[in-house]
Amino acid sequence: MTGQVATPPNKLDAAVLKIAGVVVLGAIMSILDITVVSVALPTFQVEFDATYAEVAWTMTGYTLALATVIPLSGWAADRFGTKRLYMLALLLFTLGSALCATATSIEQLVGYRVLQGLGGGMLMPLGMTIMTRAAGPERIGRLMAVLGIPMLLGPICGPILGGWLIEAKSWEWIFLINVPIGAIALVYAWFALPKDKPQPSESFDFLGMLMLSPGLALFLYGVSSWPEAGTFTATKVWLPMVSGALLVIAFVLYSFKPKHPLLDLRLFRNRNLTVSTLSLFVFIIAFMGAGLLFPSYFLQVRGESTLQAGLLMAPQGIGAMLTMPIAGMLADKIPVGRTVPFAMALIAAGFFTFTQVGTDTSYVLLCGSLFVMGLGMGGTMMPIMTSALRTLNHHDVARGSTLVNILQQIGGSIGSATMSVILTSQLNKSTPIPGTNPPITEAQAAIASHHVTVPLPPSVIQQGLEFVAQSFATTFWVGFVLVLATFIPIAFLPRKRQAASPDAAGEGTVETPVMIH
Known part of the structure; x- marks a missing residue:
């Protein structure tokens, strides 16, 4: 049963939190899966006797599936309803996870990852739509903070979980762990999500x-x-x-x-949405691209295990957990243009440390910097996403969240590729070691020395490690400059509370109530 609600309660009530629980479960599965698989690539090389380029398609295939299905999410949510579509996405993702664990060749694994991606690509935009409609504009900041927890902790917990599962069990378990979570999420979604109200009038x-x-x-x-x-x-x-x-x-x-x-670009007439999505796009390129290199530094320069590297990244997640709930509450009360610049300053300050890394940089300094960056992360991403969706009306929320997710996907891919290319080009400048067959460079020998005994003088290995560390520092400088560039679009974020308009679900207005049952 529904009724008109003039002003939503200030706090998140039990009914809304119940819906948020479904979305968080789906987000945890899809986001953790990306980072868990990334640490399993060397294992896939051994298990399937494949090259790195071949096993990398387990990541690329998933990404391409996301890119294919995300644009359909806005139309499909209106046409079939968010509850049905979200449950279908959960089913596809869970089924794909189970099939991945049965793969006997790299080709099979890539194919099953594509199936996973078809489901995973819909989980995030649909989840954002469901939560935005459930909370109403006055509480969207707090609800986005709830969704932001798995988005920020995924890259932190993924390597830890993946490293532990591979060491304690086997590679199949990084996929099997999704099956019971997916089954629980499906049952949970059936009972918790509001009844669908599809709008079949729109043509595809x-x-x-x-x-x-x-x-x-x-x-x-x-x-x-x-x-x-x-x-x-x-x-x-x-x-x-x-x-x-x-x-x-x-x-x-x-x-x-x-x-x-299919994708309503007319939404960019909303200045708030345009500035927010541009800020988020530049931020994703800068932080997500370089962020993937943090654990690689611990692995390749410091010789840590996958599990240890994941644990060293934990301070970033702790920092984000501390500030995200606060940022969510502030986003509902204070314009994001007044808070996000301070959070970005924390990220820039922490990031600068990594431009100075060497072979023996203090772990206390690095972990402290990651913690500071985490504090900034918790106050940046979700407030910007909140600002992007806050002034959209009920019908446009699905299409707005689709726009945001597509730009996130493109930005993350561009950032990751750019940083990888820069690091690879730096490492390729390393000096070849005379008399080696096949020929290897000092950098390659130094990285290999962490895992196998390399018959070379310690001075050569040390020289190679210093070169690798300098290559990472140079790449981090590029990332740091991109972080500074993010301040340009952030400067245009709204600094004043906007008055509600009759046709927008803006601050102070709830256009369509949500039916909870």
């Missing part, structure tokens, strides 16, 4: 889909192939990137013509 934009989904997939394929190829001029890099970009540009030009486009 097939022409838009034929341009946008393949365009995003081709573009991200080219970006993902860049680190392996080492140069943009490689055909497998520039051809799909250019082809994909042309398809996306064609979609942008076309999308303003149909009444119901």
